[in-house]
Amino acid sequence: MPPGVQWVVLVALSAAIAAVLLWLHAPAALMLGPLIAAIVVASNGARLRLPLTPFVLAQGIVGCLIAKMVPLSIVGDVLQHWFLFSVGVLAVVAISSGLGWLMTRWQVLPGTTALWGTSPGAASVMTIMAESYGADVRLVAFMQYGRVVLVAVVAALVTHVFGVNTAHAHAEMVWFPPVHWLGLGETLALAVIGPLVARRLNIPAGAFLVPMIAGIVLTHMGLMSIELPPWLLAASYALVGWNVGLRFSKPLLIHAARALPRIMACILTMIVLCGGVAWLMVAAIGVDPLTAYLATSPGGSDSVAIIAASSNVDVSFVMAMQTVRMIAVLFIGPMLTKYIVTHSNPVSSVSTLKSKDDHP
Numbered sequence: 002m003p004p005g006v007q008w009v010v011l012v013a014l015s016a017a018i019a020a021v022l023l024w025l026h027a028p029a030a031l032m033l034g035p036l037i038a039a040i041v042v043a044s045n046g047a048r049l050r051l052p053l054t055p056f057v058l059a060q061g062i063v064g065c066l067i068a069k070m071v072p073l074s075i076v077g078d079v080l081q082h083w084f085l086f087s088v089g090v091l092a093v094v095a096i097s098s099g100l101g102w103l104m105t106r107w108q109v110l111p112g113t114t115a116l117w118g119t120s121p122g123a124a125s126v127m128t129i130m131a132e133s134y135g136a137d138v139r140l141v142a143f144m145q146y147g148r149v150v151l152v153a154v155v156a157a158l159v160t161h162v163f164g165v166n167t168a169h170a171h172a173e174m175v176w177f178p179p180v181h182w183l184g185l186g187e188t189l190a191l192a193v194i195g196p197l198v199a200r201r202l203n204i205p206a207g208a209f210l211v212p213m214i215a216g217i218v219l220t221h222m223g224l225m226s227i228e229l230p231p232w233l234l235a236a237s238y239a240l241v242g243w244n245v246g247l248r249f250s251k252p253l254l255i256h257a258a259r260a261l262p263r264i265m266a267c268i269l270t271m272i273v274l275c276g277g278v279a280w281l282m283v284a285a286i287g288v289d290p291l292t293a294y295l296a297t298s299p300g301g302s303d304s305v306a307i308i309a310a311s312s313n314v315d316v317s318f319v320m321a322m323q324t325v326r327m328i329a330v331l332f333i334g335p336m337l338t339k340y341i342v343t344h345s346n347p348v349s350s351v352s353t354l355k356s357k358d359d360h361p
Contacts, residue, residue, distance in 0.1 A: 007047045014038040015239055029157050029308040032238040036150065039246025044254050051243050059240035060208040061192030062233060067306050068216025069227040070316045079321050085286065089278060090326040093299055094333060096274045100267065102341050109263050112136045113342050118144025118264070119271060120338045140264070143257040146248050148268045153304040155272055159294055160312045176231050184228030191216055191225070209306075210324065238307055245304075275299045288318065296322035 002010070019034025043049070079086055097119050104115030114136045191212050199207020219225045257264065279293035288296075292314040298305050309319045 002047070004049065007042065007049050011035075011038060011042045011047070011049065011243070014042065015242070019239075026161075029153065029238070029304070029311050031235045032242045032304065032307045033153060033157060034242070035239040036153065036242030036246045039243045040150070040249045043247045043249050044251050046251055047247075048250075049247055051240065051247055056240050056244045057196045057208045058192055059237040059244075061196050061212045062188075062229070062237040063241065063306055064195065064209045064212030065188050065192055065216050065227050066229055066234065066237075066310055067213045067316070067320050068220060069229065070310060071213075071217055071320055073217055073221040078317060079325060085282070086322060086325050089282065089297055089322055090329050092278045093275055093297055093326060094330060094337070096278070097271060097299060098337055098341060100271055100274070101338075104263075104267060109267070110137075110140060110260055114140045114144075115267060116338060116342060117141045119148075119267060120145075139253055139256050140260060142248065143253055144264055144268065146245055147264065148271070148299065149245050149304060151265075151268050152272060152298050153308065156295060156298050156305060156308050160291060160308060176235075178230060180230050181226070181228045184226040185230070185233075187225040188227050188229060191219070191227075210327070213320075213324070241304065241307065271299055289314070292318055295319045298323075 015035035015038040017034075018038050019030050022030030022034050098116075101116035101119035104110060104119070105113055109115055110118070117136045118141045195212035195215055196208035198204075199211040204211060216225075216227060220227060275297045276294060279290070279297045282288045282293040282297070283290050291312065295305055295309050295312075295314060296319045305323055306320060309316050
């Protein structure tokens with residue numbers, strides 16, 4: 002099909018799946034629908050690539066959404082509960098790195114693939130670095146983005162299981178309400194300028210973080226108001242879902258098919274172990290289970306933000322934990338993974354990979 006027709010199919014299928022999920026009252030249906038549709042379309046031979054600019058703008062919009070929901074007191078919450086946040090962040094990093102190291106030592110996957118695939122750093126950074134350390138970069142990419150998909154799906158299921166009733170909210174949704182145009186203009190300006198500043202200053206994950214932090218401060222000081230009509234949020238959620246789903250091409254899925262059971266087991270083990278950290282938080286300080294689970298979910302901060310925004314949870318706590326871990330992982334993750342790779346020296350695994358997988 003011509004690219005234009007492929008985009009029409011993607012949009013139509015995204016709308017159909019999202020409508021079904023909305024009817025089922027699934028949390029984050031407007032993101033999960035496009036994500037699932039993108040995987041289906043990409044795995045059936047479509048060659049679509051989402052331009053960087055719309056996706057960056059979508060991240061900025063999601064950052065503005067969280068800024069609207071999270072008060073400036075989030076800083077005080079982090080400082081007041083610094084020990085809790087430190088333990089939560091370090092536990093998730095330790096689980097991810099430890100699981101990857103064990104799978105590398107046991108040669109569950111070829112070379113250092115498991116270590117890079119489970120690393121909690123930014124998916125794109127981990128995928129690029131993995132190739133220079135003898136890992137199968139295709140399986141690393143599948144594990145990294147597969148984790149984002151599974152975390153989003155499992156988080157949505159857990160939200161539904163815990164009885165979050167979104168039926169009332171969906172029934173009253175008005176797609177094109179009256180808009181406060183000045184607030185909308187200020188919001189779009191922040192969503193555009195924030196990522197540009199982040200890029201200029203080379204801030205990791207800045208397209209999401211800068212608008213979120215700046216929005217919290219500016220709205221608290223009364224210097225701007227954030228206006229996010231449902232149609233703008235729906236478009237942003239779709240772009241976030243497409244950005245992940247379109248990476249699952251047919252050649253990638255075929256290549257990953259042989260290792261799929263091991264990859265799925267690895268990702269699910271990570272999710273379960275992080276769920277154990279959430280249970281400890283519930284037992285220790287009485288955080289409600291759903292808030293604790295979303296706060297400790299391993300990866301996909303923008304996806305978790307969208308799910309949290311559509312659920313009855315403590316969004317401030319969830320995003321404080323996710324943001325602190327995101328910043329820590331972006332700086333610690335690559336260095337920690339490189340250190341483990343250098344000292345584990347899985348040469349035999351790399352040789353096995355080259356001998357068994359000469360043909361992509």
